Amino acid sequence: MNVNKGKVYLVGAGPGDPELLTVKALRLLRTADVVLHDDLVTPEILQLTSPTAEVQNVGKRCGRKAIRQEEINFLMVTHAASGRQVVRLKSGDPLIFGRAGEEIEALRQADIEYEIVPGITAALGAAAAAAIPLTHRRMSSTLVLTAGHRASDADDSDWSRFASAASTLVVYMPGSNYAEIAGRLKASGFAAETPCAIISQATTDRHQLHVSTVADLHLSPRLPSPTLLVVGEVAQFADRDLAKSLPALGRESETAFALRLAESLSPSAEPWA
Numbered sequence: 366m367n368v369n370k371g372k373v374y375l376v377g378a379g380p381g382d383p384e385l386l387t388v389k390a391l392r393l394l395r396t397a398d399v400v401l402h403d404d405l406v407t408p409e410i411l412q413l414t415s416p417t418a419e420v421q422n423v424g425k426r427c428g429r430k431a432i433r434q435e436e437i438n439f440l441m442v443t444h445a446a447s448g449r450q451v452v453r454l455k456s457g458d459p460l461i462f463g464r465a466g467e468e469i470e471a472l473r474q475a476d477i478e479y480e481i482v483p484g485i486t487a488a489l490g491a492a493a494a495a496a497i498p499l500t501h502r503r504m505s506s507t508l509v510l511t512a513g514h515r516a517s518d519a520d521d522s523d524w525s526r527f528a529s530a531a532s533t534l535v536v537y538m539p540g541s542n543y544a545e546i547a548g549r550l551k552a553s554g555f556a557a558e559t560p561c562a563i564i565s566q567a568t569t570d571r572h573q574l575h576v577s578t579v580a581d582l583h584l585s586p587r588l589p590s591p592t593l594l595v596v597g598e599v600a601q602f603a604d605r606d607l608a609k610s611l612p613a614l615g616r617e618s619e620t621a622f623a624l625r626l627a628e629s630l631s632p633s634a635e636p637w638a
């Protein structure tokens with residue numbers, strides 16, 4: 366391996382609350398030369414990057430022109446090849462609906478050293494924010510993470526395999542066409558009375574929760590994105606009051622918290638730097 370090369374860290378930023386970053390993710394954010402981040406990474410987390418780092422939004426919805434995956438791969442490879450430490454920062458966990466597979470392939474082909482730093486995926490963050498047990502001894506022994514948006518027109522994945530009463534379906538990227546999703550759930554065999562929960566901006570102090578059933582899912586309000594849909598008996602446990610009253614960081618604002626945390630982890634204060 367070329368010793369002059371830098372390294373790329375595929376880092377999970379978690380669902381939004383900076384306190385849910387791993388210690389390793391925080392250390393890397395404080396020391397990276399370059400941070401290439403997705404749209405969903407919250408401003409509070411981006412404030413934790415080093416003031417000297419080059420920070421670029423490579424999110425698919427960044428600006429008007431979508432950044433192609435090949436361009437992101439190119440940026441990671443060229444920065445690392447010039448000896449820089451690169452953090453490729455993704456919301457949640459990098460290995461879940463995060464195109465990490467394509468990026469790993471590009472890094473391997475270019476012989477760039479890389480490491481994956483896991484993060485708390487949205488399903489876990491949202492379930493915690495709404496107090497939904499994703500598995501339950503009497504109600505659900507199977508957890509399915511799936512995507513609402515089909516990858517392509519050829520994607521014929523249906524959810525009938527998961528309609529059994531003993532499973533919990535977590536739908537990432539559900540969009541806001543709840544009538545369509547409800548139709549898909551019914552066609553897959555989900556009972557009309559199956560509880561559903563839509564969780565919006567989970568773990569931030571902007572989060573919201575809407576609880577319904579498959580039968581009245583189509584009447585759900587459009588909550589601000591990102592949103593996640595939980596379908597299954599366990600969704601009946603969603604705690605509306607908790608979701609309303611749980612500022613992610615207590616009384617302190619996220620921004621103030623992020624700055625204080627960054628200060629406490631400045632390179633001189635870091636025992637592990």
Ligand SMILES: C[S@@+](CC[C@H](N)C(=O)[O-])C[C@H]1O[C@@H](n2cnc3c(N)ncnc32)[C@H](O)[C@@H]1O
Nearest residue numbers: 456457458461486487537538566567591592593
């Ligand atoms: C492209 S996927 C990325 C998932 C990410 N890698 C993860 O592990 O959470 C983006 C989707 O994740 C979900 N998501 C991410 N952050 C969320 C949050 N704070 N609250 C609710 N849903 C979230 C939404 O369904 C969003 O459309």
